[in-house]
Amino acid sequence: MTAAAPSPKANMGQPVPRYDAAAKVTGRATYASDMPLDNPAYAFLLTSAIAKGRIDRFDLDDAKRVRGVIEIVTHENAPKLKESKLFSNGGYAGTTIQPLKSADIAHDGQIIAVVVAESYEAAREAANRVKVSYTATAPSASFDSPGTTTAAAKGQNAQFKEDPAVGDFAKAFDAAEVKLTAAYDTPTQHHNPMELFSTSCAWMGDNLVIYEGSQFVYGLKNGVAEQLGIDADKVRVVNPYVGGGFGSRGSMTPRTAIIAGIAKRLGRPIKLVPTRDQGFTITTHRAETRQEIKLGANRDGKLLALRHEGAEVSSRADAYCVGGTKTTTRLYACPNVDSLVSIVRADRNTPGFMRSPPEVPYLFALESAMDALAVKLNMDPVELRRINDTTNEPIGGKPYTSRSLMACFDEAAKAFGWAQRSPQPKSMSDGDWLIGYGCAATCYPTQMGPSAARVRLQRDGRTRVEIAGHEIGTGAYTVIAQTAAERLGVPLEKVAVFMGDSDLPPAPVAGGSNSTASTCSAVMMVCDQIRQRLFKAAMPAQSLTDRAKETVGLGQTPATQAAKGDRPLDIEKAFDALGVGVVEEYGEWKPEGAPLDSFRAMHNGQVRLVGGHAMKDQIAYAFGAEFVEVRVNRFTHEIRCPRLVGAFAAGRIMNPRTARSQLMGGLIWGMSSALLEATEIDERNARYVNDNLADYLVPVNADVAGVEVILLSEQDDRINPVGVKGLGELANVGTNAAICNAIHHATGQRIRKLPVRLENIEV
Amino acid sequence: MRPFSYQRATDPDMAVQALSAAAAANHPLSQAIAQPLAGGTTLIDLMKLDVMRPAAIVDINPLAQAWSAIEPGSDSLRLGALAKMSDVAAHAEIQRNYPVIASSLKLAASAQLRNMATLGGNVMQRTRCSYFRDVSYENCNKRNPGSGCAAMDGVNRMHAVLGTSDQCIATYPGDLAQALIALDAVVEITGRAGTRSIPFAELHKAPGNSPDIETTLQPGELISAFSIQGRWPRSVYLKARDRQSYEFALSSAAIALDVQDGTIRDARVGLGGVATMPWRAREAEALLKGQKFDEALAQRVADAAFADARGRRHNSFKIALGKRVVARALQQAVTMEI
Numbered sequence A: 001m002t003a004a005a006p007s008p009k010a011n012m013g014q015p016v017p018r019y020d021a022a023a024k025v026t027g028r029a030t031y032a033s034d035m036p037l038d039n040p041a042y043a044f045l046l047t048s049a050i051a052k053g054r055i056d057r058f059d060l061d062d063a064k065r066v067r068g069v070i071e072i073v074t075h076e077n078a079p080k081l082k083e084s085k086l087f088s089n090g091g092y093a094g095t096t097i098q099p100l101k102s103a104d105i106a107h108d109g110q111i112i113a114v115v116v117a118e119s120y121e122a123a124r125e126a127a128n129r130v131k132v133s134y135t136a137t138a139p140s141a142s143f144d145s146p147g148t149t150t151a152a153a154k155g156q157n158a159q160f161k162e163d164p165a166v167g168d169f170a171k172a173f174d175a176a177e178v179k180l181t182a183a184y185d186t187p188t189q190h191h192n193p194m195e196l197f198s199t200s201c202a203w204m205g206d207n208l209v210i211y212e213g214s215q216f217v218y219g220l221k222n223g224v225a226e227q228l229g230i231d232a233d234k235v236r237v238v239n240p241y242v243g244g245g246f247g248s249r250g251s252m253t254p255r256t257a258i259i260a261g262i263a264k265r266l267g268r269p270i271k272l273v274p275t276r277d278q279g280f281t282i283t284t285h286r287a288e289t290r291q292e293i294k295l296g297a298n299r300d301g302k303l304l305a306l307r308h309e310g311a312e313v314s315s316r317a318d319a320y321c322v323g324g325t326k327t328t329t330r331l332y333a334c335p336n337v338d339s340l341v342s343i344v345r346a347d348r349n350t351p352g353f354m355r356s357p358p359e360v361p362y363l364f365a366l367e368s369a370m371d372a373l374a375v376k377l378n379m380d381p382v383e384l385r386r387i388n389d390t391t392n393e394p395i396g397g398k399p400y401t402s403r404s405l406m407a408c409f410d411e412a413a414k415a416f417g418w419a420q421r422s423p424q425p426k427s428m429s430d431g432d433w434l435i436g437y438g439c440a441a442t443c444y445p446t447q448m449g450p451s452a453a454r455v456r457l458q459r460d461g462r463t464r465v466e467i468a469g470h471e472i473g474t475g476a477y478t479v480i481a482q483t484a485a486e487r488l489g490v491p492l493e494k495v496a497v498f499m500g501d502s503d504l505p506p507a508p509v510a511g512g513s514n515s516t517a518s519t520c521s522a523v524m525m526v527c528d529q530i531r532q533r534l535f536k537a538a539m540p541a542q543s544l545t546d547r548a549k550e551t552v553g554l555g556q557t558p559a560t561q562a563a564k565g566d567r568p569l570d571i572e573k574a575f576d577a578l579g580v581g582v583v584e585e586y587g588e589w590k591p592e593g594a595p596l597d598s599f600r601a602m603h604n605g606q607v608r609l610v611g612g613h614a615m616k617d618q619i620a621y622a623f624g625a626e627f628v629e630v631r632v633n634r635f636t637h638e639i640r641c642p643r644l645v646g647a648f649a650a651g652r653i654m655n656p657r658t659a660r661s662q663l664m665g666g667l668i669w670g671m672s673s674a675l676l677e678a679t680e681i682d683e684r685n686a687r688y689v690n691d692n693l694a695d696y697l698v699p700v701n702a703d704v705a706g707v708e709v710i711l712l713s714e715q716d717d718r719i720n721p722v723g724v725k726g727l728g729e730l731a732n733v734g735t736n737a738a739i740c741n742a743i744h745h746a747t748g749q750r751i752r753k754l755p756v757r758l759e760n761i762e763v
Numbered sequence B: 001m002r003p004f005s006y007q008r009a010t011d012p013d014m015a016v017q018a019l020s021a022a023a024a025a026n027h028p029l030s031q032a033i034a035q036p037l038a039g040g041t042t043l044i045d046l047m048k049l050d051v052m053r054p055a056a057i058v059d060i061n062p063l064a065q066a067w068s069a070i071e072p073g074s075d076s077l078r079l080g081a082l083a084k085m086s087d088v089a090a091h092a093e094i095q096r097n098y099p100v101i102a103s104s105l106k107l108a109a110s111a112q113l114r115n116m117a118t119l120g121g122n123v124m125q126r127t128r129c130s131y132f133r134d135v136s137y138e139n140c141n142k143r144n145p146g147s148g149c150a151a152m153d154g155v156n157r158m159h160a161v162l163g164t165s166d167q168c169i170a171t172y173p174g175d176l177a178q179a180l181i182a183l184d185a186v187v188e189i190t191g192r193a194g195t196r197s198i199p200f201a202e203l204h205k206a207p208g209n210s211p212d213i214e215t216t217l218q219p220g221e222l223i224s225a226f227s228i229q230g231r232w233p234r235s236v237y238l239k240a241r242d243r244q245s246y247e248f249a250l251s252s253a254a255i256a257l258d259v260q261d262g263t264i265r266d267a268r269v270g271l272g273g274v275a276t277m278p279w280r281a282r283e284a285e286a287l288l289k290g291q292k293f294d295e296a297l298a299q300r301v302a303d304a305a306f307a308d309a310r311g312r313r314h315n316s317f318k319i320a321l322g323k324r325v326v327a328r329a330l331q332q333a334v335t336m337e338i
């Protein structure tokens, strides 16, 4: 075993290499824009240079003269499309601002024209030659701009149902011996997946094929069908590989139906590859937030009162919010809790999910405040968490299905060398560098959704798994193949997995860290259906269900079963008895507590996730603890983070290799979010300024010196059949606070606004 | 990108001819319709962004044979304009006798870019001002003379505090130029009338009232080499930036000293990341000459270097930062082992 492939502990699968590793490192994996098309035309987008106002006139003469231009589509001649509701209101769209519908402009970088040409180069050149006259009105950019409106999230966002509260916060806070009030700011961020937001559309008669990196092929298929006004069964979305999603490809963006409509009109496949900077405005982003935390505790560190208020910026059109108070009000034992989330409307595009949407901004505030409280109490911050650890969440009193938070703190603290920390700020240094150690808790809700799968087993053991799941780089192919191999007792090499195609059985959106739990539960169930058929054929007399459960359990590899000599069934004999060459089963699985309309919704591309705090008698979260070393240069004030150590417990770990990779990426992203990432907005015109990967800073290799991921063994049989909590979004939650806490330790300075840049340091 | 003609120059005459023939005399070099192509890491980027729209590209890479030599002499150095950043940075004699040059290159851009990019292209690279690079902004005096400056009251954290004008506050982004200006490098220029030489300090121009004119090179002229007299083993390049690599300077200092028996005989101070052009802090240098080094002196020198600095909304921090960088770099240069 290597660092990249940690040895499995109890309740962990094997760290087998990625199913798609060879295809990816050799460049054979095909992404949306790699898909061969028959005689395609190329589209290039033109986006608005103002954030609010209207288009008076296009001057297209120059552009039309470019050789190879086929058509320039503007609001004056765009295909007519039906509206789709926001995903949270029962629709599919990530924004209800539909471009090319009228001359109106609602946000910076809105699509205002599509140039179609015989080549990408001609389309791009012509787009450069289009002249647009606007009448601009002064836009409201963000919190501090005049003209915004603010209102409580509750009542305007269908998915934000309550501001969690319990007890009497005001009274308890008043009476508390130790109090803390602090405000926190988090910036706009953009996902910037490596794969651009490409879309290709090809019609075959009335049938449409869409090649687009998507985290939800069923959602996209149904959404585009709705916009085009055609039967969803005529639309197919294909994307065997997705070059990173991080939430940016979770809901439908306006571009897809537009391209499909133009392709239909021209009777020709169309390929669109937008530029990096267009990606900042034609999809969603993480909204900036402003928050305030109030904590009241007794001298021993017991929390008595907690209030968390957050404001988030959304568009004029849509009341999107992430409302992370649902998590922060439930993380620690505290009898008196209050919270409020509000939405500020500005002239911006509608924000959307970005990796751990609610937890990243809101836990930054809570975990920074916890550290500050520990300092006030003169207490080790780890101990403060221990004192307030709980088995039941305080709002509804529901028990956590399992919770290894303190075990994670203890393991990570040991590996990190927390005991060597001298608690006094500014007390550790190395040459030009002040050293700070900091830590924070991390958590993410366990979620799952209804999923279907088809599995086909051949006499020789060859297995084919079909499921419209998504490989966004997480390892989905790998863990699905492992599940089928283990369940059917066939060698892993014999399992082929087909995903990323809406003609396959539906799976939920690859978001909310639900994929492994949902898809593997469905695949496991369908494999069991096959086993039942084989058992029934081979041993008609026995009680087969029981036998099947007994003899092959999840986590036993075929090899270990063989060694034990209890392989229950000769597959070939069973096939002979059945008299067939292939056994194929289809099944639909839904988690406990899923709504009645689950399966219908699943086929309609509508998300029905259950889990987290919204379960009936319990609450399910994965936990972790993160420790970081930060170095601050005395002279330049440059901030570097050479060491990140995280310990995580997330139920069953299907594959320690892919799990570690997810968590490592999360820690690095968390560091990036704390120290580098922010989309700058020009307040005068509500436009993004640093909309490219040179100016939108993300870490380079030299910034990531040491990352250690510790996987804790945890078993949770109360969440779903595979016992998986999901960990894709677990690691980047705690890092923001851990880093700011470490900066405080290094410099004595408490920074509450992200990202922390060298000009924010005073030493 | 717009269509352009592409021509490979097989000898310097041909390059100069091609560039002069296509160049309209009334365009400044930055907007000349014919542009030389070296590594292309600035030029092609700006063409894709539609910022530069040359109709003709003259590829000068075939001149590498003659123009890429790295020639350390016994008391001098000559660097061909087509030498690659990575080759110069890795050269043992340059690391030993001109560490400020080697590290200014090594700390610049990324390994991939340094392998492509040339010294000539590097000193000629253009500002990273976001408004300059985004043609959807009308108002950029550098790109569109007389149109105003979007950065002045916009997002200007990366912008300059020295050498600014009411017309433009764009930072000169390169690193090598600070080392060259500090070491009094001479630029060898090849044009129609043969070669001429100018001090490096006379290559770039402050924005003043015409930020579109960035250098004194004329259309049809090429940089063929840089040369430096003397050796500068006691020299450093210190660069403060947001991340550990692959990032432009927020502030940098190129320092070269001649110290004998504890007394500073000669001192050179170049500043990067803070000025509109490669910047030499001569007033600061004057304070150092003939002195013995201590922290108080370093502070006075740093203050002098930024005496004329003017910050705007987001970049004022560069003044204090720049001073600390100068003071620290001086200290490093004084104490370095040579």
Ligand SMILES: Cc1cc2nc3c(=O)[nH]c(=O)nc-3n(C[C@H](O)[C@H](O)[C@H](O)COP(=O)(O)OP(=O)(O)OC[C@H]3O[C@@H](n4cnc5c(N)ncnc54)[C@H](O)[C@@H]3O)c2cc1C
Pocket (backbone or CB within 6 Å): A694, B035, B036, B037, B038, B039, B040, B041, B042, B043, B044, B045, B081, B082, B107, B108, B109, B110, B113, B116, B117, B118, B119, B120, B121, B122, B123, B124, B125, B173, B174, B175, B176, B221, B222, B223, B224, B246, B247, B248, B249
């Ligand atoms: C993401 C990124 C990060 C970067 N970071 C840094 C950094 O940290 N520090 C730094 O210093 N640089 C940095 N750079 C800039 C990079 O160093 C320059 O792009 C490169 O040095 C330019 O050299 P080139 O040979 O590719 O020039 P080209 O792009 O070929 O040419 C640049 C310009 O100079 C002209 N030109 C080229 N050669 C000559 C010549 N011999 N005579 C006259 N004119 C000529 C061209 O016509 C063109 O206008 C970065 C660039 C990128 C893209």
Ligand code: SF4
Pocket (backbone or CB within 6 Å): B127, B129, B130, B131, B132, B139, B140, B141, B142, B143, B148, B149, B150, B151, B152, B167, B168, B169, B170, B211
């Ligand atoms: S600072 Fe200079 S380059 Fe930038 S917008 Fe202003 S004029 Fe243009």
